[in-house]
Amino acid sequence: MRRALLVAVVVMLVALAGNVQANDWKKIRIGVEGAYPPFSYVEPNGELAGFDIDIAKALGEAMGAEVTLVAQDWDGIIPALLAKKYDAIIASMSITEERKKKVAFTNKYYKTPAKFICKKGLMTEFSKENMKGKVVGAQRATIHDRYLTDNYGNDVEIKRYGTQDEAYLDLTAGRVDMLIADSVALSDGFLKKPEGSDYQFIGPDLTDSKWFGDGAGIAVRKEDTALVDKLNQAIETIRSNGTYKAIQDKYFDFNVYGE
Amino acid sequence: MDISIILDNSSVYLEGLKNTILLVSVSLFIGLMFAVPLAILRNSDNPFYQMPVRAFIYFFRGTPLLVQMFLVYYGFGQFDFIKESFLWPLFKEAYFCALLAFTLNTCAYTTEIFRGAIKATPHGEIEAAMASGMSRALMLRRIILPSAFRRALPAYSNEIIFMLHGSSLASVITIIDITGAARIINSRYYSPYEAFLTAALLYMSLTFILVFLIKRLENRWFAHLQPQSESRPVIEAPP
Numbered sequence: 314m315r316r317a318l319l320v321a322v323v324v325m326l327v328a329l330a331g332n333v334q335a336n337d338w339k340k341i342r343i344g345v346e347g348a349y350p351p352f353s354y355v356e357p358n359g360e361l362a363g364f365d366i367d368i369a370k371a372l373g374e375a376m377g378a379e380v381t382l383v384a385q386d387w388d389g390i391i392p393a394l395l396a397k398k399y400d401a402i403i404a405s406m407s408i409t410e411e412r413k414k415k416v417a418f419t420n421k422y423y424k425t426p427a428k429f430i431c432k433k434g435l436m437t438e439f440s441k442e443n444m445k446g447k448v449v450g451a452q453r454a455t456i457h458d459r460y461l462t463d464n465y466g467n468d469v470e471i472k473r474y475g476t477q478d479e480a481y482l483d484l485t486a487g488r489v490d491m492l493i494a495d496s497v498a499l500s501d502g503f504l505k506k507p508e509g510s511d512y513q514f515i516g517p518d519l520t521d522s523k524w525f526g527d528g529a530g531i532a533v534r535k536e537d538t539a540l541v542d543k544l545n546q547a548i549e550t551i552r553s554n555g556t557y558k559a560i561q562d563k564y565f566d567f568n569v570y571g572e
Numbered sequence: 573m574d575i576s577i578i579l580d581n582s583s584v585y586l587e588g589l590k591n592t593i594l595l596v597s598v599s600l601f602i603g604l605m606f607a608v609p610l611a612i613l614r615n616s617d618n619p620f621y622q623m624p625v626r627a628f629i630y631f632f633r634g635t636p637l638l639v640q641m642f643l644v645y646y647g648f649g650q651f652d653f654i655k656e657s658f659l660w661p662l663f664k665e666a667y668f669c670a671l672l673a674f675t676l677n678t679c680a681y682t683t684e685i686f687r688g689a690i691k692a693t694p695h696g697e698i699e700a701a702m703a704s705g706m707s708r709a710l711m712l713r714r715i716i717l718p719s720a721f722r723r724a725l726p727a728y729s730n731e732i733i734f735m736l737h738g739s740s741l742a743s744v745i746t747i748i749d750i751t752g753a754a755r756i757i758n759s760r761y762y763s764p765y766e767a768f769l770t771a772a773l774l775y776m777s778l779t780f781i782l783v784f785l786i787k788r789l790e791n792r793w794f795a796h797l798q799p800q801s802e803s804r805p806v807i808e809a810p811p
Contacts, residue, residue: 473756
């Protein structure tokens with residue numbers, strides 16, 4: 314009896330040690346945001362949904378891994394990855410030099426330009442001159458926040474929000490004059506909805522890679538290079554087997570991957 | 573640990589410090605001004621005076637400060653009749669919304685603190701005041717309130733410190749207070765440790781200053797309870 318117990322303990326220890334040594338990424342936890350429609354939002358029944366979410370699930374399937382989604386507020390999303398609360402971030406995160414100092418990125422899984430929106434008739438022509446003294450909102454810790462701070466910091470009053478949804482609330486309440494964000498998020502998440510009918514895009518597509526990076530990628534911890542390779546392969550797989558296209562067509566009527 | 577991040581951005585923290593101090597001191601001051609008369613009304617036997625105050629306290633102590641702030645900031649912004657009224661220029665400002673929510677919240681707690689302090693006035697003091705022919709107003713001013721303030725001070729000093737710490741919620745509605753500054757720095761450099769440690773140190777310094785000031789006030793107000801230096805027994809060591 315005692316012997317059987319000893320054997321059982323040894324077997325368990327060996328199994329545990331083996332588990333720690335070789336992480337073959339059969340189970341992967343993915344951090345997502347959940348407040349960035351149409352890429353990531355919470356359904357009325359409480360479940361996460363959106364383009365990012367579907368991509369996360371599809372990638373898990375392509376890797377043969379079991380995916381657990383973890384919802385995390387945006388401004389803590391990189392610190393929580395580094396603190397190992399999850400293993401990868403799929404949250405429309407743009408690949409930028411700043412972020413590369415802290416995390417490793419896969420290749421892009423989509424790329425769309427950034428844009429400003431404002432109330433119809435706020436200004437006849439888009440220019441820095443016309444924007445002087447306006448209140449402009451952006452989501453905190455995004456590339457858009459960064460771009461706004463660097464380029465318009467001295468001319469406009471900047472309001473920073475924890476989520477894009479809060480920024481929309483303040484735009485309709487009239488507390489901010491303009492918002493800057495991803496063009497697709499703005500159009501599908503706000504302009505096409507009834508509350509966004511009085512608002513419009515203004516100014517050019519913003520794509521300068523100094524601020525807007527090389528599209529949205531998946532962030533992982535720098536030491537997990539094997540996971541980067543696996544995810545890159547999985548992106549290839551869903552691109553070629555039609556899964557990506559199916560997900561894209563569910564949300565958009567154009568090519569969201571970019572050229 | 574990279575202190576240069578903090579030093580390079582000290583102006584952001586300075587602005588945050590200014591906003592925190594302003595928000596907290598103004599809301600505490602206005603809250604206190606309203607709390608004293610409300611506490612007197614709350615102790616009244618007339619239900620017509622007493623019930624509205626009770627309802628006010630019940631609501632603001634019964635709900636979290638964050639929810640109250642969301643109600644004022646996002647909630648009121650939803651109604652067109654508020655957006656079209658003359659009050660909107662005020663409610664449009666995040667600063668005003670935070671100030672309003674903080675003031676009402678601290679006012680409710682402070683009222684309750686003073687209510688207890690007034691209620692606990694020793695009966696002998698009131699009897700003596702009545703016996704010497706004081707009017708109700710004079711009795712309130714000379715006897716009841718001064719003695720109630722003394723009793724309320726320890727509890728109220730807690731409320732001051734809670735309010736300071738509660739004010740960190742202002743950062744949720746776009747205000748750059750100390751916490752808001754830390755969140756900006758954190759998001760720019762992805763260095764939560766440096767950013768929030770600085771905020772923690774700033775809050776701690778403010779708390780120390782407050783505790784020191786309250787201690788001085790206590791020494792003054794409770795001077796009559798201190799042992800007199802002349803009458804302190806001197807024990808001499810045996811030769």
